[in-house]
Amino acid sequence: MIIVMQAGAPEEELQQVLRRVEQLGYHPHLIRGTQRNVVGAVGDERGKARLQSLEALPGVESVVRILQPFKLASREFRPKTVVKIGEVEIGSDRLVVMAGPCSVESEGQILECAHAVKAAGATILRGGAFKPRTSPYSFQGLGEQGLKMLALARETTGLKIVTEVLNPQDVELVARYADILQVGARNMQNFALLNAVGEVRKPVLLKRGMSATIQDLLMSAEYILSHENYDVILCERGIRTFETATRFTLDLNAVPVLQKLTHLPVIADPSHGTGHWEYVTAMARAAIAAGADGLMVEVHPKPEEALSDGVQSLTPARFQELMRQLDPIARALGRTL
Ligand code: PEP
Ligand code: MN
Secondary structure: EEEEEOOOOHHHHHHHHHHHHOOOOOOEEEEEOHHHHHEEEEHHHHHHHHHHHHOOOOOOEEEOOOOOOOOOOOOOOOOOOEEEEEEEEEEEOOOEEEOOOOOOOOOHHHHHHHHHHHHHOOOOOEEEOOOOOEEEEEEEEOOOOHHHHHHHHHHHHOOEEEEEOOOHHHHHHEEEEEEEEOOOOHOOOOOHHHHHHHHHOOOOOEEEOOOHHHHHHHHHHHHHOOOOOOEEEEEEEOOOOOOOOOOOOOOOOOOHHHHHHEEOOOEEHHHHHOHHHHHHHHHHHHHHHHOEEEEEEEEEOOOOHHOOOOOOOOOOOOHHHHHHHHHHHHHHOOOOO
């Protein structure tokens, strides 16, 4: 349920509402707006009749039921979320591009990559230090050493850092280095991990599971939001279909559907979505045209030598060309790069 306060309702009336919500056994989530404040009351739906009675409290304009099963992620709860990391905004008119290698491989590799993607216009550097690999014999990432290399790349370039966290025990460690915690497709329904990243005050990039519906993705986002970490960015990265010509099928339908259902920013990952560098630029253009708030793109200085996902990685020169091609599309949509 959402309790909408009257415009200009005094703070005491708001505090009274928050107290009553708690007394009724619900968890209040307060969103302070410029016009009016809104309180989300989340908990067992069976008590909703009692919540409805809060309409009688002073300062309350209305009590409205959220129809979707995801409550805090629902567009009914909040019109729009813009995630802010210093001067970088995700979900505003300015598109955000996160780029870098699949894995952090060495100091030289990540620094070279960081300088290249920055020069092309990216504002966030990606790179996995903990890698979820299908085979236990594949490169598993450099761990904390990799995180330190990412931190060095941030220091030298000013780029923000997004990197994946694989399990709840590592959340604190990864959060010490990262600006954004990535939860990968294979972990989208790792509820212990979702609860753990919800407890951290760092933005979370939640990638859609390869067999997850849009509703599943939003229910996973709800786990994070329910811990009062409201800075969640959703990422469409391709789903499994019967098609074998590409690694996954980038479901760009998800972009406008998510934008209708949720206030959270939505980005797309055409690298994993296609699995081949030759298709990445076309699908990146398509994702921005579909209304995505940004992209995550794999870039490697020498894709043929990459320890993971080389086939889908762009060279710095191809990435620069991709950024150039995005510019008129962004402008046609009233957005900037
Ligand atoms: C990645 O970003 O390198 C990655 C492993 O992505 P996903 O979880 O989407 O497969
Ligand atoms: Mn990858």
